[in-house]
Structure formats: structure tokens, C-alpha cells
Amino acid sequence: MDKGPANPEIKEKVLQYLDTVEKAKSKDIAKAIGEEKGAVDLAVKELSMEDKVEYLYITTTFVALKGKVGAPA
Amino acid sequence: MEEERKTPRLDELERGPWPSFVTEIKRAAVKSEAADDLLGLLEKSYEDKVGHWKHGGIVGVKGYGGGVIGRYTDMPEEFPHLREFHTMRLNQPSGWFYTSEALRKICDIWEKHGSGLTNFHGSTGDVILLGTTTSELQPTFDEFSDAGFDLGGSGSDLRSPSCCVGPGRCEFACYDTLDMCFDLTNEYQDELHRPMWPYKFKIKMSGCANDCVAAIARADLSVIGTWRDCIRIDQDEVKAYAAGGLDIQTAVCDKCPTRALHFNARSGELSVDGEDCSRCMHCVNVMTKAIRQGREKGATLLIGAKSTIVKSAFLSWVVVPFMKLESPYTEFKELLSRIWDWWDENGKTRERIGELIYRVGMGEFLRAVGLPPVPQMVFRPRANPYVFWPEDEIVKQEQQAAPPESGQE
Numbered sequence: 160m161d162k163g164p165a166n167p168e169i170k171e172k173v174l175q176y177l178d179t180v181e182k183a184k185s186k187d188i189a190k191a192i193g194e195e196k197g198a199v200d201l202a203v204k205e206l207s208m209e210d211k212v213e214y215l216y217i218t219t220t221f222v223a224l225k226g227k228v229g230a231p232a
Numbered sequence: 233m234e235e236e237r238k239t240p241r242l243d244e245l246e247r248g249p250w251p252s253f254v255t256e257i258k259r260a261a262v263k264s265e266a267a268d269d270l271l272g273l274l275e276k277s278y279e280d281k282v283g284h285w286k287h288g289g290i291v292g293v294k295g296y297g298g299g300v301i302g303r304y305t306d307m308p309e310e311f312p313h314l315r316e317f318h319t320m321r322l323n324q325p326s327g328w329f330y331t332s333e334a335l336r337k338i339c340d341i342w343e344k345h346g347s348g349l350t351n352f353h354g355s356t357g358d359v360i361l362l363g364t365t366t367s368e369l370q371p372t373f374d375e376f377s378d379a380g381f382d383l384g385g386s387g388s389d390l391r392s393p394s395c396c397v398g399p400g401r402c403e404f405a406c407y408d409t410l411d412m413c414f415d416l417t418n419e420y421q422d423e424l425h426r427p428m429w430p431y432k433f434k435i436k437m438s439g440c441a442n443d444c445v446a447a448i449a450r451a452d453l454s455v456i457g458t459w460r461d462c463i464r465i466d467q468d469e470v471k472a473y474a475a476g477g478l479d480i481q482t483a484v485c486d487k488c489p490t491r492a493l494h495f496n497a498r499s500g501e502l503s504v505d506g507e508d509c510s511r512c513m514h515c516v517n518v519m520t521k522a523i524r525q526g527r528e529k530g531a532t533l534l535i536g537a538k539s540t541i542v543k544s545a546f547l548s549w550v551v552v553p554f555m556k557l558e559s560p561y562t563e564f565k566e567l568l569s570r571i572w573d574w575w576d577e578n579g580k581t582r583e584r585i586g587e588l589i590y591r592v593g594m595g596e597f598l599r600a601v602g603l604p605p606v607p608q609m610v611f612r613p614r615a616n617p618y619v620f621w622p623e624d625e626i627v628k629q630e631q632q633a634a635p636p637e638s639g640q641e
Contacts, residue, residue, distance in 0.1 A: 162422065184388075184581060185428050196576065200428045207295050207426065214297030217288045219582050220387035220427035222297075230289045230304060 165201040169194050173202045174224070177212060182221035182228055239271050241278040257349065266313040266347040266363050273311045290318070290366065291387050293373040297427045299383025300369055316365040320346070320372060321358035321384035323417065323424075326410040327397040328353065337379050345372035355450070356434065357394030358384035389427035393417050395437035396444040404516065405439030406457030406529035407557040413437055415561060423572075430579035430588075431541075433572070440525070441513040447537070447548070452585050453568065454534040454548040455557070459526035462506035463515065469522035471500045484515050530556040532608075533564075535571070535597075536586025546586045549594070553608035570601040 172192040177183065183191070189199040203222050206212040215221045215228050239254075246252040257274075260267035277284050289302040299321050305314040322338065338359060342348055347363030354360040364372060373383065384392035393416045396402070398409030416435060417424065423433075436447035439457040447454035474480055480502065485493045492508035493515055495501075502522070515523045533555060534548030555563060575585045578592065589597045598605055 184430075186430075186576065196428075200422075200426065203428075204295075204422060204426045207292075207297065210294055214291050214387065214427055215289060216291040216302070216387045219431055220291065220297060220389065228289070230302065 162197075162201055165205045166198060169198050170202040170206055173199060173206060174211060177222065177224045177227075182215055182217070182223040184219070184221055188222065237268065237272055237275075239275040242271060242275050260348045263343070264347045264349075266317060267349055269311040269313040270317070270347070270349070270363070273305055273307065273314055276307070276310075290369075291427075292425075293370050293383070296373075296383055296425045298386040298389045298425055299373075301386055302366075303363075314363075317347070317363040318366065318369060320361040320364065320369070321354065321356075321386055321392070322361065322376060323382045323384040323392045324353055324357050324359055324394065326395055326413040326417075327400050328357070329397075329400060329410075338376075338381070341372065341375050341379065345375070356384070356391045357445075358392050383425065385424045385432070387427040388429045388431050389425065389433070390420050390423035391432055391434045392424065393420075393435045393437070394445055396439050398437075398439045402439060402444075404442060404457075404513070404525065406459060406525065407439065407531055408559075409437040409439045409455075409457070411559060412455070412557060412561060415559060419565065429572070429576055431582045431584055433575075433585065435568075437531075441511055442517065448534060449537050449545075449547055450539070451537050451548065452535065453571070454537060455531045455564075456534065458511045458530065458532045458554065460528040460530065460554050461526035463504055463509060463511075463526060464524045465502050465504065466522050466524075467501050470495075470502045470519070473519050473522055474500055478519070480519075484518050487514055488512075489514070530554050533567070536584070536589055538584045538586050541587075542583055543587045543590060546590070549586070549589070550608050551598070551603055553606060567601065567603075574600040 169192070172194065173188055176188055176192050185199050185203055186196055188203075189196040192199070203212060207214065211225055212222055213225050215223050242254045245254045254271075257267050257271055261271055273284055284306050286304045286306055287302060290300060291297055291302065292300050301319040301321070303317045303319055305311050305317065308315040339348070339350065342350060342361050345364055345368045346361055349362040351360035351362060376382075393413050395409035395413035396405070398405040398407075400410055433453070434451045435453045435455065436445045436451035437455040438445050438447050441456060441458060443456055447456055470480070478484075480495045481497065484502075485491070485495050489512055490508045490510050492505045492510075494503050494505075496503070511525075516525060531554070532550060533552035535551045536546050537548040538546050552567070557564060571585065574597065575588055579585065579588045583591075594609070595605070
């Protein structure tokens with residue numbers, strides 16, 4: 160199901176927000192930046208393909224800036 | 233010469249006539265240092281009675297948020313080849329139909345990039361590839377991708393949809409489980425590869441109530457084949473079963489959960505109260521030649537099965553008693569979209585949809601996704617529908633419950 164391209168402004172807001180936290184769920188990012196959850200999901204998808212963010216599994220899946228969170232201690 | 237590793241506890245698991253995962257790891261250890269270290273670590277775990285694994289962190293390759301489970305040992309000095317020992321999941325084909333060429337290809341790629349150890353299949357259904365390093369993840373994925381394979385789900389995403397062999401091998405399939413599984417897998421690539429939800433979501437498709445993928449106990453959304461009309465009985469075949477020695481009353485009628493079947497031993501005829509039949513498949517399984525499913529086939533949708541995490545284990549709960557399932561599955565997908573939206577909006581972190589429904593109530597869920605309440609949704613019949621208390625019993629209870637008078641213990 161093609162959802163089209165992500166909004167570049169939302170992508171930028173996602174990156175800015177992730178810079179302020181260690182990691183976050185997409186739902187919390189959407190709430191924090193005041194955007195629709197679906198639009199944030201799309202932005203995160205594109206940002207992960209651009210290698211700017213990555214998904215992390217720590218009891219549930221989070222999103223973080225690429226390389227910000229290391230392997231579990 | 234390097235000293236041979238001693239594994240007395242693991243060796244116990246090679247005894248008996250059954251296949252042994254220890255034997256297979258030992259075979260792999262001839263070629264793989266990681267597999268050899270794994271034997272040592274497992275022996276150590278049995279000795280210490282504690283697992284020596286950490287997991288989490290990285291979960292994917294570029295653009296993916298699922299399909300890789302980061303694993304590390306907490307004893308990297310002693311077992312250096314397990315310092316990183318990540319699991320990869322490959323999305324299985326519908327019904328697990330492979331050619332031997334495809335299986336060899338998977339094993340060749342995995343021996344090149346990983347430990348060579350596999351698990352066919354994980355409980356969700358994927359091919360499980362056990363043990364590779366962080367630097368090998370992307371090259372491994374690239375080579376599998378070039379060979380036509382894709383990663384499966386992991387983390388808070390749609391897990392790889394799975395289905396029974398369906399019409400590929402089974403006459404009981406009430407819909408094309410293979411086609412539906414393939415269709416959903418392709419339709420929901422984003423949901424499968426990019427975790428965006430409170431937690432995992434599993435869709436499992438069984439062609440009939442025999443439920444060969446155990447959907448009812450495991451899937452957030454179970455799709456279980458059924459029929460809307462009545463079973464069909466061939467009386468000549470019923471007589472043939474009876475003549476062949478089958479005790480129809482004991483083996484079929486007495487085991488019908490709703491006692492919907494009646495056998496007349498004198499006439500040799502079997503009859504059914506169609507409105508009482510719960511379509512459990514028992515009679516069809518026992519008297520395959522005499523009893524067939526109805527003609528109007530589709531599936532029942534059930535929601536909310538899961539293993540214990542936030543709440544205890546749940547079985548699925550009927551939400552749509554009957555839905556026709558034919559490509560492109562529009563009605564199903566529209567409902568699924570509403571279910572996901574509601575869960576994503578209202579679910580707490582790590583809360584499966586069954587747990588959310590448990591927390592807020594089925595009524596809330598039904599209103600949110602636009603499903604009408606119907607009798608088939610009744611979770612369990614009331615065991616004590618009417619309780620009458622005689623007046624004297626109430627007085628007696630009140631006297632017993634009254635606080636003691638002053639000065640009395």
C-alpha cells in the first residue's frame with residue numbers, strides 16, 4: 160500500500176525532537192511535535208532508509224538517532 | 233592440539249531416540265567457532281542455572297526496524313565468538329512450501345555469513361537464523377534479498393503473517409489461506425518492517441476449525457475457516473462406516489460438543505440440528521467420507537490471543553462470526569485498519585490488543601471499530617443465570633455479617 164512521500168518539514172521536526180531525547184516511540188514523537196501519528200510513521204520510515212534514525216528494541220521498539228544508543232550493557 | 237570441549241550436561245540431551253539440538257550444534261561446531269562456543273556457553277548455563285544472554289538494541293538493517301534480534305553473551309572473554317550472536321528472521325513462504333533448492337540457498341548464505349545454525353521454524357513461522365555479528369547483518373540481508381528472500385517481523389510490528397497449508401494439501405480449507413497470507417504480507421510491508429505500534433501484532437490464518445497454525449491461542453487476529461450453512465451428510469457412507477465397525481454414537485455423537493448429531497442405530501441414519509452445530513470439525517474429521525462441510529464457506533475472525541506478558545495468556549474472542557474471504561479481501565482489510573487505528577491510539581506500551589480490550593471492555597472496542605454485538609461473541613455462557621435467595625437466608629446472612637456488640641470479642 161503506497162502511502163506517498165513523507166513531509167520534509169515533519170522529518171526535520173522528528174530529527175530535532177530525537178536530538179533532545181535518547182529514544183522515543185513514534186506515538187510519543189507525534190504527540191511531542193504535534194503531528195499526526197501516521198505522518199510521523201512515514202517520516203521515520205524515510206529517515207531510517209536515509210540512515211539518519213534507527214529502530215531499537217528495548218522491551219518494545221523505539222526510534223533513535225542513528226548511533227545514539229549502543230548495545231545493551 | 234586444542235583441548236576438546238567437555239559438555240557432560242548437554243550430552244545428556246543426546247540420549248534417547250529423539251532428534252537432539254545438541255547433536256546438531258556439535259555437527260555445526262566442526263565448521264563454526266561460534267557454534268563451538270555456543271556449546272560451551274550452554275553447558276555453562278546449565279551449570280550456573282542461569283542464561284548468559286543479553287538481548288536488544290539493534291533490530292534491523294538499513295530501512296528496517298524488524299527481522300533482527302540483537303543478542304550478546306555476558307561472558308565475551310570466555311566465549312569470544314558469541315560476543316555478538318544476533319538472530320535473523322526470514323519471512324517464510326505461505327504454508328512453508330519450499331523447494332530443496334531454496335532450502336540449500338538459505339543454508340549456503342547462512343553458512344557464509346553466520347553460524348550455520350537454523351531453526352525451522354520459529355513459533356511465529358519465520359525461518360530463524362541463529363548467530364551472526366553486527367558487521368555481517370547488512371551483507372547477509374543483501375544476499376538474501378538478491379536471492380528473493382525478505383526479513384520477517386520482530387519487535388513492535390506486524391509479525392510475519394502465517395497460515396496453514398490450506399488448499400495446497402487440505403480438502404478442509406474453507407478459504408485460500410495461502411493466497412490470503414501472501415496478499416497480506418505484500419500489502420502490509422510497512423507494518424511488517426517498520427515497528428510503529430504499542431507492541432507486536434500477529435495474524436494467523438487456519439483454513440478450518442482444526443486450526444493447524446494454532447491461531448486461536450496465539451494470534452492477535454485469528455482467521456479460522458468455517459461455513460455458514462449446514463454440514464452435509466451422505467447416509468450411504470454413514471452406513472458404510474457403521475458396517476466397518478465405527479461406533480458412531482460413542483465416537484461421533486457423544487463427542488459433539490453441542491450434541492447436535494443424532495444417530496439412529498436401527499435405520500443407520502445420522503441427522504444434525506444445524507442451528508446447534510458449532511462447526512468444530514470433529515465429526516468431519518472422524519467420518520470424512522460421510523460428513524462434509526457446508527457449501528457457503530468463509531472464516532470466523534477472532535481477536536486477542538496472546539501469551540503471558542502484561543496479563544495472563546488469552547484465547548481469541550469471536551468478533552466476526554462469518555466473513556467471506558476472497559481476493560482482494562477488502563472487507564477484511566478495512567476492518568483491520570480500524571482495529572489497528574484504535575489499538576495504536578489507545579494501547580499502552582507493550583499492551584497487546586487483547587489486553588487493551590480486557591482493560592477497556594469489549595463494548596468499547598466494538599463501538600470503536602463499528603462491529604455490531606452478536607450472540608456468537610458471548611465469551612462464556614453464564615453458569616448461574618438466576619440466583620434466588622429466600623428471605624430467611626438473607627436475614628441469617630445479615631446477622632452473621634453484623635459487627636459484634638460493644639464489649640464482645
